[in-house]
Amino acid sequence: MCGIVGAVSQRDVEGILLEGLRRLEYRGYDSAGLATLNGEGNIHRAREVGKVAALADALAAQPSPGTIGIAHTRWATHGEPSQSNAHPHMSGERLAIVHNGIIENYQELRDQLRAEGYQFTSQTDTEVVAHLIEKFYRTEQDLFKAVTAAIGQLRGAYALAVLHADEPDRLVVCREGSPLVIGVGIGENFIASDQLALLPVTDRFMVLEEGDIADIRRDQISILDRNGEPAERDVNRFEHGQDAADKGEYRHFMLKEIHEQPAVIKTTMEGRLTDSHVLEQALGTEAGKLLEDVRHVQIIACGTSYHAGMVARYWIEELAGVPCSVEVASEFRYRKHVIQKDTLFLCISQSGETADTLAALRQAKKSGFRAALAVCNVPGSSLVRESDLVIMTHAGPEIGVASTKAFTTQLTALLIFTLALARHNGLTEEKEVEIVQALRQVPGQVAEVLALDADIQQLSEAFVDKNHSLFLGRGSQYPVALEGALRLKEISYIHAEAYPAGELKHGPLALVDSEMPVVTVAPNNDLVEKLKSNLEEVRARGGELFVFADREANVKTEDGIHVMQIPPVHPITAPIVYTVPLQLLSYHVAVLKGTDVDQPRNLAKSVTVE
Numbered sequence: 001m002c003g004i005v006g007a008v009s010q011r012d013v014e015g016i017l018l019e020g021l022r023r024l025e026y027r028g029y030d031s032a033g034l035a036t037l038n039g040e041g042n043i044h045r046a047r048e049v050g051k052v053a054a055l056a057d058a059l060a061a062q063p064s065p066g067t068i069g070i071a072h073t074r075w076a077t078h079g080e081p082s083q084s085n086a087h088p089h090m091s092g093e094r095l096a097i098v099h100n101g102i103i104e105n106y107q108e109l110r111d112q113l114r115a116e117g118y119q120f121t122s123q124t125d126t127e128v129v130a131h132l133i134e135k136f137y138r139t140e141q142d143l144f145k146a147v148t149a150a151i152g153q154l155r156g157a158y159a160l161a162v163l164h165a166d167e168p169d170r171l172v173v174c175r176e177g178s179p180l181v182i183g184v185g186i187g188e189n190f191i192a193s194d195q196l197a198l199l200p201v202t203d204r205f206m207v208l209e210e211g212d213i214a215d216i217r218r219d220q221i222s223i224l225d226r227n228g229e230p231a232e233r234d235v236n237r238f239e240h241g242q243d244a245a246d247k248g249e250y251r252h253f254m255l256k257e258i259h260e261q262p263a264v265i266k267t268t269m270e271g272r273l274t275d276s277h278v279l280e281q282a283l284g285t286e287a288g289k290l291l292e293d294v295r296h297v298q299i300i301a302c303g304t305s306y307h308a309g310m311v312a313r314y315w316i317e318e319l320a321g322v323p324c325s326v327e328v329a330s331e332f333r334y335r336k337h338v339i340q341k342d343t344l345f346l347c348i349s350q351s352g353e354t355a356d357t358l359a360a361l362r363q364a365k366k367s368g369f370r371a372a373l374a375v376c377n378v379p380g381s382s383l384v385r386e387s388d389l390v391i392m393t394h395a396g397p398e399i400g401v402a403s404t405k406a407f408t409t410q411l412t413a414l415l416i417f418t419l420a421l422a423r424h425n426g427l428t429e430e431k432e433v434e435i436v437q438a439l440r441q442v443p444g445q446v447a448e449v450l451a452l453d454a455d456i457q458q459l460s461e462a463f464v465d466k467n468h469s470l471f472l473g474r475g476s477q478y479p480v481a482l483e484g485a486l487r488l489k490e491i492s493y494i495h496a497e498a499y500p501a502g503e504l505k506h507g508p509l510a511l512v513d514s515e516m517p518v519v520t521v522a523p524n525n526d527l528v529e530k531l532k533s534n535l536e537e538v539r540a541r542g543g544e545l546f547v548f549a550d551r552e553a554n555v556k557t558e559d560g561i562h563v564m565q566i567p568p569v570h571p572i573t574a575p576i577v578y579t580v581p582l583q584l585l586s587y588h589v590a591v592l593k594g595t596d597v598d599q600p601r602n603l604a605k606s607v608t609v610e
């Protein structure tokens with residue numbers, strides 16, 4: 001999704017802006033651009049289709065020196081990826097703007113501005129905003145006032161950063177529905193859509209609230225809230241190490257993040273578990289009272305987070321005996337639903353900025369749910385700020401578009417939540433102790449699975465020349481199969497479908513032949529015997545099976561069956577551990593196929609538009 005970086009400094013900012021864009025590459029984009037104000041008081045703009053490296057080459061040929069500037073990576077929404085549609089957009093020669101989000105009434109504004117004589121050189125909604133601000137600048141003669149007046153006419157979601165050649169010492173920025181942070185420096189200040197973009201220059205951040213508009217100068221930041229009142233926003237330190245956004249010794253961010261899992265799962269548990277119990281207070285001072293009242297749980301999420309929600313449903317119903325529904329946010333927000341009394345609304349999101357999830361939350365807050373709980377990885381994100389109760393996953397920044405550690409830490413947080421809820425709903429102390437102890441073993445078990453890396457890499461060779469694949473799981477392993485299939489299709493572009501194994505003979509069996517590898521997760525739970533008969537059904541049709549099975553499940557490698565033995569795991573925590581070999585499998589297949597592992601085509605890390 002689009003990324004914004006900006007800087008007001010005494011030093012040359014071109015390098016800072018380019019590095020910021022590089023650090024936002026992981027979010028997905030199709031073109032990049034930058035505008036700076038040079039010493040002669042003119043705006044210099046460079047824009048290129050493709051990677052930030054292409055923009056860097058263009059700037060190497062024709063540098064853009066200046067102490068103030070804005071930059072952008074664009075993910076096309078209005079108009080194809082092209083140089084003329086890339087940001088920054090300008091109105092005349094004196095005003096430049098970058099924008100994330102979507103302006104819903106842009107057509108109407110465009111017609112109006114065109115009638116007033118403004119010329120358009122792109123198909124974007126952003127150029128409309130540039131002209132609108134320019135129009136108000138003519139009367140206001142002040143950039144802050146012009147931006148304030150212009151946003152009064154906008155409908156939609158946006159984060160904007162605006163630069164005017166006649167006001168060479170300030171950037172004006174605002175947000176409504178799209179994230180924007182201010183990076184606080186010494187004698188210089190920065191802005192970005194994501195803190196990671198600014199880590200080389202600062203670790204102190206101010207998160208703007210919805211409706212805020214800010215005047216950013218080298219030595220001063222002033223903010224007005226949506227009512228035009230002066231507002232103070234806290235400055236917080238970035239809590240993860242500076243190396244969070246570096247690949248370190250790894251070839252790809254995805255591989256680094258897969259290997260971080262034992263450590264981050266431990267962090268998710270920190271302060272929330274004793275050796276034998278869940279510390280309910282760690283979920284918030286209000287948590288106990290709230291969980292006592294909850295009679296239903298409604299989970300909402302998108303993508304990988306949705307799969308985490310599907311696993312949580314098995315846990316919540318099995319351990320807490322509380323009915324639970326799970327729905328993708330984009331569906332939930334557009335249908336009528338019956339809300340049972342005392343239903344907890346639970347949003348799961350890595351980024352906390354997914355447009356559909358936020359829209360569902362905002363709708364839910366008006367519709368009579370008992371409370372809204374967020375499971376999220378990004379502190380200060382919109383989801384975190386707008387929910388009543390929050391469980392942070394503490395996975396640290398996840399850069400690879402394919403989600404790995406975000407998913408397993410979401411599962412860990414959701415299991416801790418389930419135990420707290422179950423305690424109010426008849427879970428025996430003995431069972432709580434058993435599951436907490438099982439959870440404590442998960443980091444070690446994940447590390448054991450990571451040690452199988454070389455074997456899984458070998459297995460991956462069987463997938464490289466295939467066009468289709470099938471993933472099977474039963475019970476809480478069905479969402480794990482869904483997640484495994486999503487991983488493979490996202491990064492290797494091999495068509496992958498997942499089914500609950502019991503559904504095999506209701507359709508997908510028709511597809512099975514020697515060209516269709518079938519991947520199965522088989523922990524040693526009470527469904528393993530049934531799963532074994534499903535495997536026989538595949539084998540009888542000439543299908544090649546790849547089975548990740550518990551050492552004790554008695555599934556053996558033989559003709560047509562490749563078995564990868566996984567250490568014994570408690571059935572409740574098995575979905576966390578069994579996710580990991582599937583991550584490694586998809587990673588190695590993608591590497592062998594030579595795809596862009598960290599930035600798969602057409603996908604974005606965080607989908608902040610509908």
Ligand code: G6P
Nearest residue numbers: 302303304305349350351354604
């Ligand atoms: C995008 C990402 C996925 C992610 C989904 C939901 O599609 O590529 O990895 O699972 O959005 O994102 P969220 O940040 O809400 O978990």
